[in-house]
Amino acid sequence: MSDLADLTLAAAAGGLRSGDLSAVELLEAVHRRAAMTEANLHAYLTLDREGAARAAVGADAGFKRGADLGPLQGIPVALKDNMVTRGLETTCSSKILAGYLPPYDGTATTRLRAGGAVILGKTNLDEFAMGSSTENSAYGTSRNPWDPDRVPGGSSGGSAAAVAAGSAMVAFGSDTGGSIRQPAALCGIVGMKPTYGLVSRYGLIAFASSLDQIGPLARSVEDAVAALEVVGGYDPADSTSYPGAVPDYRSGLESGVSGLRIGVVTELNGAGIEPAVQAAVNRTLDQLENAGATIVQLSLPSVEYALSAYYLIAPAECSANLARFDGVRYGLRRLGENVEEMMSNTRAEGFGPEVTRRILLGTYALSAGYYDAFYGQAQRVRTLIIRDFQAAYEQADVLVSPTSPTTAFPIGARTDDPLSMYMSDVCTIPSNLSGDPAISVPVGLDDAGLPIGFQVMAPALGEPVMFRVAAEVERLAAFGVRAPLASSEVG
Amino acid sequence: MPVDIDIAKVARLARLALNDEELAGYRQQCEVILEHAALVQTLPTEGVTPTSHPLPRTNAFREDVITECLDREEVLAQAPERDGDYFLVPRILDEP
Amino acid sequence: MGYEPVIGIETHVELTTNSKMFCGCPADFGAPPNTNTCPVCLGLPGALPVVNGTAVEYAMIIGLGLNCEVAPRSIFARKNYFYPDMPKNYQISQYDQPLCVNGHLDVETGAGTHRIGITRVHMEEDTGKSTHVGEGGRIQAASHSLIDFNRAGVPLMEIVSEPDIRSAEQARAFVTELRAAVLRLGVSDAKLEEGSMRFDGNISLRLEGSEAFGTKVEVKNMNSIRSLQRALEYEIERQTALLEAGEPVVQETRHWDEEAGTTSGMRSKEEAFDYRYFPEPDLVPVAVDHQWRARVADSLPELPAQARGRYIEMGLDGPVATVISRDIEYGSVFEAAVAAGGDPQTVANWLTGEVTALVRRTDLSLAAGPIDGASLAELSAMVSDGRLSASAAKDVLAGVAAGEGPPAAVAEQRDLIQVSDTAALEPVVDEVLAANTDAIQKLRDGDDKVIGFLIGQVMRATGGKADPGAVTELIRSKAG
Numbered sequence A: 001m002s003d004l005a006d007l008t009l010a011a012a013a014g015g016l017r018s019g020d021l022s023a024v025e026l027l028e029a030v031h032r033r034a035a036m037t038e039a040n041l042h043a044y045l046t047l048d049r050e051g052a053a054r055a056a057v058g059a060d061a062g063f064k065r066g067a068d069l070g071p072l073q074g075i076p077v078a079l080k081d082n083m084v085t086r087g088l089e090t091t092c093s094s095k096i097l098a099g100y101l102p103p104y105d106g107t108a109t110t111r112l113r114a115g116g117a118v119i120l121g122k123t124n125l126d127e128f129a130m131g132s133s134t135e136n137s138a139y140g141t142s143r144n145p146w147d148p149d150r151v152p153g154g155s156s157g158g159s160a161a162a163v164a165a166g167s168a169m170v171a172f173g174s175d176t177g178g179s180i181r182q183p184a185a186l187c188g189i190v191g192m193k194p195t196y197g198l199v200s201r202y203g204l205i206a207f208a209s210s211l212d213q214i215g216p217l218a219r220s221v222e223d224a225v226a227a228l229e230v231v232g233g234y235d236p237a238d239s240t241s242y243p244g245a246v247p248d249y250r251s252g253l254e255s256g257v258s259g260l261r262i263g264v265v266t267e268l269n270g271a272g273i274e275p276a277v278q279a280a281v282n283r284t285l286d287q288l289e290n291a292g293a294t295i296v297q298l299s300l301p302s303v304e305y306a307l308s309a310y311y312l313i314a315p316a317e318c319s320a321n322l323a324r325f326d327g328v329r330y331g332l333r334r335l336g337e338n339v340e341e342m343m344s345n346t347r348a349e350g351f352g353p354e355v356t357r358r359i360l361l362g363t364y365a366l367s368a369g370y371y372d373a374f375y376g377q378a379q380r381v382r383t384l385i386i387r388d389f390q391a392a393y394e395q396a397d398v399l400v401s402p403t404s405p406t407t408a409f410p411i412g413a414r415t416d417d418p419l420s421m422y423m424s425d426v427c428t429i430p431s432n433l434s435g436d437p438a439i440s441v442p443v444g445l446d447d448a449g450l451p452i453g454f455q456v457m458a459p460a461l462g463e464p465v466m467f468r469v470a471a472e473v474e475r476l477a478a479f480g481v482r483a484p485l486a487s488s489e490v491g
Numbered sequence B: 001m002p003v004d005i006d007i008a009k010v011a012r013l014a015r016l017a018l019n020d021e022e023l024a025g026y027r028q029q030c031e032v033i034l035e036h037a038a039l040v041q042t043l044p045t046e047g048v049t050p051t052s053h054p055l056p057r058t059n060a061f062r063e064d065v066i067t068e069c070l071d072r073e074e075v076l077a078q079a080p081e082r083d084g085d086y087f088l089v090p091r092i093l094d095e096p
Numbered sequence C: 001m002g003y004e005p006v007i008g009i010e011t012h013v014e015l016t017t018n019s020k021m022f023c024g025c026p027a028d029f030g031a032p033p034n035t036n037t038c039p040v041c042l043g044l045p046g047a048l049p050v051v052n053g054t055a056v057e058y059a060m061i062i063g064l065g066l067n068c069e070v071a072p073r074s075i076f077a078r079k080n081y082f083y084p085d086m087p088k089n090y091q092i093s094q095y096d097q098p099l100c101v102n103g104h105l106d107v108e109t110g111a112g113t114h115r116i117g118i119t120r121v122h123m124e125e126d127t128g129k130s131t132h133v134g135e136g137g138r139i140q141a142a143s144h145s146l147i148d149f150n151r152a153g154v155p156l157m158e159i160v161s162e163p164d165i166r167s168a169e170q171a172r173a174f175v176t177e178l179r180a181a182v183l184r185l186g187v188s189d190a191k192l193e194e195g196s197m198r199f200d201g202n203i204s205l206r207l208e209g210s211e212a213f214g215t216k217v218e219v220k221n222m223n224s225i226r227s228l229q230r231a232l233e234y235e236i237e238r239q240t241a242l243l244e245a246g247e248p249v250v251q252e253t254r255h256w257d258e259e260a261g262t263t264s265g266m267r268s269k270e271e272a273f274d275y276r277y278f279p280e281p282d283l284v285p286v287a288v289d290h291q292w293r294a295r296v297a298d299s300l301p302e303l304p305a306q307a308r309g310r311y312i313e314m315g316l317d318g319p320v321a322t323v324i325s326r327d328i329e330y331g332s333v334f335e336a337a338v339a340a341g342g343d344p345q346t347v348a349n350w351l352t353g354e355v356t357a358l359v360r361r362t363d364l365s366l367a368a369g370p371i372d373g374a375s376l377a378e379l380s381a382m383v384s385d386g387r388l389s390a391s392a393a394k395d396v397l398a399g400v401a402a403g404e405g406p407p408a409a410v411a412e413q414r415d416l417i418q419v420s421d422t423a424a425l426e427p428v429v430d431e432v433l434a435a436n437t438d439a440i441q442k443l444r445d446g447d448d449k450v451i452g453f454l455i456g457q458v459m460r461a462t463g464g465k466a467d468p469g470a471v472t473e474l475i476r477s478k479a480g
């Protein structure tokens, strides 16, 4: 490949170790790419050129010494701007955190630094990760590298756009209802939400604590594995972190799907899915069957209620999580005659409409007299969804569906209708409620040349089988197309 | 199920200073979303334990040992307003 | 017909763990402002709490000490309300599934023993501290406030009593006993002046004999046990006057004004009470199995009520036993003195009498010594074997307290040892008798009053050091 910025992580890691290329060269290539694409894409909120340069020099020095810190050493990575980085502006794409310099690093950031990763900067997102398009960012919408008039998806849209465009080799995002997988699907890359608790949430600015997970966005399944290996694993600073070692994800990547049972979830396929998307998914299913897998049709009746439950649970948790943004200790402050007015003015001014709407929804759903009918009931429905998944995994090793019901939609198409925007996540939300891992792999393009994502879901801690199937889907789909904007000719 | 939200009260609880027009808009949107969300109420859930957590873990404890604190200057540098070593806020009307 | 007060008390106790409830910052008092802070207790974006296991164990100790059941599974909840010194604008607390429930505490008053139910003991975190700047530091007249987050996140136990208390006096006795219990259990320093123990009262009145509850008023801001009693007495009077005048009692929170000696209603808004509790998703449940509970139960120290029973068996009278059992320092000095051979009642009398007076007069601390069990045992032995007079013993005690040494050495140094040795006294008695032959005659004639005069003469001749008992015996035998 002519441009280093287009290498997969695996290829770059090999080159770094063989001495064929240096982390500094790699960084320069990615910076050149960003210089070409950013004006169009606006994937980044902050590019930390100096920090990245220092890290690249450090990584090269390490290689020279023979120190191998793992698969991300010397690799340029981007972080969603809801991941806390010490001394590097962290805004969550919200006015309320404009200029905020955190005094600490989150666990994922710490592990990335310790692993020699070159942190490029912070990517755009929907404000506080609430949205499916990055249109809710206070700092402008990111654009899809396949068509700049369309959204890259969200909320990790900046991370997805950067990886697809080559302005990051791999990126991290967070997934609360599909915020990694949906933008990955819309940008034609791989995006993965780990099992809840696999990656520490310490230092991830919370949206909905019982649903949030950090995960990788990458150009291949293998790259996603490498990224997860670095940030995953037990962290005593997160009480909801899984104790226990990170299993081996790599050994199954070449094993194929022969003998595996692949369950097609009735409720997440067909109805409400764009025909081109469903067709691509069905084609992949045929390929998997030909490759030796058994395809089974499975119904998870309670999944029909997942979106409803999600739009009670997530806002409820967010209403408390976002209470701390009050103008007292950090971020924006608007004046007020007394402290209550100051807080109310600050919050009204600092939060955008979607965040305000969800705070109001959540506050209402938790308030006296409504708790049981809304939040309590949503949590009972969550139990039923988990049971349905458990029953399904008795009959299938993995479950599959489209990642997103549609391909990338035009900027502005859904901003006036929150419910239609929420529908973008209908296929991804169930895994957040169950806490199970899921991955999106690109499997084709629609007639407009927009990428389509195929979702593979697995039971809790079932990443090995999930990656195994995803790797086979990747081979079978032979997607291999680059986003039109990810090239030196466009700019 | 039709939902009727006292949006001004909810906004006060959430410390959001919204004007009447904004309140009316949010009220309408929230009611639409809640009517959809109220679908959960149609599912029979008698005897079902609520899940607040997808993780079956208990007793995640920390040892009672002191760890390093933050540098006060680094923390206070982020404060919108400070007075010496303190965070400064406008007058407080009520006891908690 | 009269009115009967129905009172319940909520007590907050800070635990003496090394670190805070959910982070590793020091939990101690008095550090420079905003130095004991980290991302967790400052509520910085992205930070997550992790439960201090020792705090859970301490809470369990309090619960078991108050005869509670320990829940096999309990969870934390978020209590949502905005307040500038509460960093996250929710408090991590426990709500519908607390750690300990259904206990009781037996309380002694002059009217007997009362069993006060303990509804629950639960864990939560403290808030920071606001200082109101402006007129007199009063909240309403302040121009702005300054916030120190050092205290934010310090482990706090809330102990909620049943509404079983029937008088302000009983309430005083309850919190006194509760404080003693907490101190004995060794999990809090329960310092009222530093705010590591605080209480709120709930009080309503009802017609005597009635089972129904009246309208409840919550009283806050009492910073001593004495002010709790005064505030409740004031509320009983105020509510009685209202009811007698046929006026309703308003359900509200009232603020105790220590100087004015009155309570006043606080500005309140309807939504102030909608805390929107929900299970804390950042924490996992606390599960206490049988072994853990048993290990903690077995390691519980003796509680004041148990100590009191034991002291009474040792021969102390009830009120003295109550005083000594409620104070952990008195208790330990008393036990050490008895173990060193001191007579229990004598030692107890010394402790509740002269030692208490000394502690009040000076800034003497019992815990720091030098008055310890050994010195009290020695002192009481010296009095009972006649080496010290009662009044000389007080001087010796003062000397011991001043650090002059153990009682025998102080008595020696201050020249206070009584002479009871017959051989030493005999020459003096002989001298006195020889100089007062007419008095001897009167004594022989049966005028017993004159012996006092003779003893006085001997005392004068010995500079007051003669043991009056030994002198009396000598005179009688010589006068024959």
Ligand SMILES: [Zn+2]
Pocket (backbone or CB within 6 Å): C020, C023, C024, C025, C036, C037, C038, C039, C040, C041, C042, C153
């Ligand atoms: Zn802390």
